[in-house]
Amino acid sequence: MSAVISDPVEATPPAIAAQPGGNGVVGIVPVLFALALFFGFLSLGPEIAQGGRYFWVYEWIPSQGITLSFMVDGLSLTFGLLISGIGALVLLFSNTYLAGHPQYGRFALFLTAFMVAMLGLVLADDLILLFVFWELTTVTSYLLIGFSHEAGKSRRNALQALFVTGAGALAFLAGLILLGFAAGTTRISEITAAGTAIHAHAFYLPILVLILAGAFTKSAQVPFHFWLPNAMAAPTPVSAFLHSATMVKAGVFILARLHPSMAGTDAWLWSLTTLGAITAVFASVLALRQTDLKQSLAYTTLMALGTLTLFLGQESGYAMTAFATFLIVHSLYKAALFLVIGSVDYSAGTRDANTLGGLGRAMPITALAAIVAAMSMAGFPPFLGFIGKELKYAGALAVASEPVLVAGAVLTANSLMFAVAGIVAFKPFWRPGGALPKTPREVPWPMLAGPVILAALGALFGLNPDILERALVAPTVLSLTGSENEVKELKLWAGVNLPLVLSIATFVIGGAIYAAHRPLREALIALDAKVPSLDKGWDGFMDALKAFAALVTSAIQTGRMSHYLATTFTTIAAALGVTMIVRGIPDVRTAFDGFTWTNVALVALILVGAAETALSKSRIAAIAALGVVGIGTALIFIVFGAPDVAITQLMVEVLVVVLVAVVMLRLPPLSSQPTKFRPGHALIALAVGATVSLALLAVLTAPLDLRLTAYFEGASWTEAFGRNIVNVILVDFRALDTFGEVAVVVVAALSAVALLKTPRGGK
């Protein structure tokens, strides 16, 4: 993984002189929309805090039992407020950050669409509906990561995120369908209301594995973590919104959503605890290794996701309270810090940790917001992060199985977090740095609003934790456990206990790591170079896939008509022949009545035409002979009383002759040499002729089932007012089929026209 990922938007931030609110209506409307949503959610707050829930149900596909059903409870309200609130601030920030960007309208549309999809995901009360929104977030995230689509790296990283999360989503869908099947309903509120009944079901393990595959790819847990840091190719506001506060938490969200019914088994406990702990530690080590501030933050996001997963593995009230609190804490400080990095990049022209320094004097407000947010991240009192950290330790110590291991993992991760907070938010502002590409200045107010408000909330909730506890944490814990008594009190001073001791240990170890971070980083970079990276493995995998596709294509698509025809006819002969051998060669009818010389003459005409087509030395003659075959067939239809089919056959035959003649005129004249005998082709011709004849003769032995014919004969006039049954079937009884066929005709013709109009030698 390269140390610095830079995309065009990031490399050339817009001019500092950009006006606040520089994109007109397109810039303002999405902000107002997000704000309206935020206050809408806020108005539901009091009812939710009382333990209430809102439902909204609309029948969508009644035949499949799929409803458009939404539910607001503590968990979805918490997510809804975070999504819409941070969304409003990020949109406000972007409007200035990308002021005057030629594609800002597109950007605002993608970001707003993502926000709506994400809100749908957290509010959905139906498994299938949830999946629809899940995929919508994947698609909008793909568009946002690849927003700077001129850069190859952006496109590659966007595709990588799409493939990894998309592959996980397939497993996820299978898991959801199985879950719906096992539970007998797709309504999430009904599934969770049934409690842990699902544990006993035979599908429990497959459901768990499939859903975890979806959740872990979406939330970038090890070993699927590699796409998230690459997703930082997106413009910084996108990273702040999608890849810290919202989308990557979708995986965590679904685990929390299903917690009441799925949690409590050994499989759940161990998979979530193990992978969560590994991700948390692994990511915080890698965060230290980065020199690009944005990459550092990306890895700390991984750490947070790992921690959240780890807590969801448990069932204790401490773990659940820790989950709910840390979810909010992390979103607040991480979004603030991402926006600060965006401001720094905008103002100073770089995000390199080694270069940046001394910005505090030029950007005092940004610096203040950064420090407050970072203190929350590092877990200093009196910020919310401190409470979150205390709860994390309490939650970790409450883990029944391996408290020491889990607490150790959390301690390691937190200490590294402390160091990274210093690197990201302290050093660039207050320590001397190198020469900056631009002279830094304070950013305009719309870019300050986000970091300042988010950081201030972290401090406010730290000083008054009971507001947060009553409004959001307690309802969320209620959603997770179904019990109001499980929530643990959020308080700044919990007395001298083990969590406090661990907190102090965090500060000491974290301070030491920060002091020594430069040599440590050098060592990590050296180590990283030796370890094979999953990201490189991804490239290798994709290259191999493309090479395999090219191999298969070149084997199948030779571009020679005779190969295609040989393949098609061999398949027909083989399919018929194998069926006959397996089922036994059917009785064929050999005696025919109604023998007339007309029939013999027609068959003779067709035979002569076919022979002339094959043996002719002139193309024109061959084409005309082919026409004879077709007209002979049309005559047979007339003899047997099917005028519609006969006319169609005749017209098609005429057109085929015209088309073939037009094409054939381009070909070189046939050689006068006698046509070479090709035994392989002769064999195929004989096999097709024999098997098709046998099949047709076999069909004649079975009595014809006339029920459908009788029905159409009866209904054609009385129900459809038509005497021509063929046409009535085409345009009335089977009109949908006809429509499909006509659509195929049109599409085929248009495709052929497009191919013909493409210049030769071009793509």
Next chain:
Amino acid sequence: MNSVILRAGTRYLATLLLLVSIFMLLRGHNEPGGGFIGGLIGATGLILYAIACGTRDARAALRVAPETLAMVGLLVALGAGLAAALFGDPLFTGQWLFIGPTEDSKGLPLSTVLVFDIGVYLAVFGSVLALVFSMEDEI
């Protein structure tokens, strides 16, 4: 193909074929015919014209691009199918209107089925012509 006789004859033959095609389209519900056959016959008429006078003249005579005709046909057929929804029936259910019914006849039958068949006619007519014209252009 530069043949005076063919060109002279084509003026009448192409007209006749187009008329027959419409005749076939309209009689289709009760006698052999219908939109598919009608579209093919109509296309043959203009292909004859294109062979005699060249595709440029044939396109000019058609006035509308054949691709457009094909797409319009598809839309007409779809519209006829969707119209059933307005009357509360499942999609593609035929809707009938009989104008001036008397004792012994039902009157002039008009229906979405006929509209659907006209759509099929246009789609087939346009598709075949689009294909043949662009192949002739290429040669």
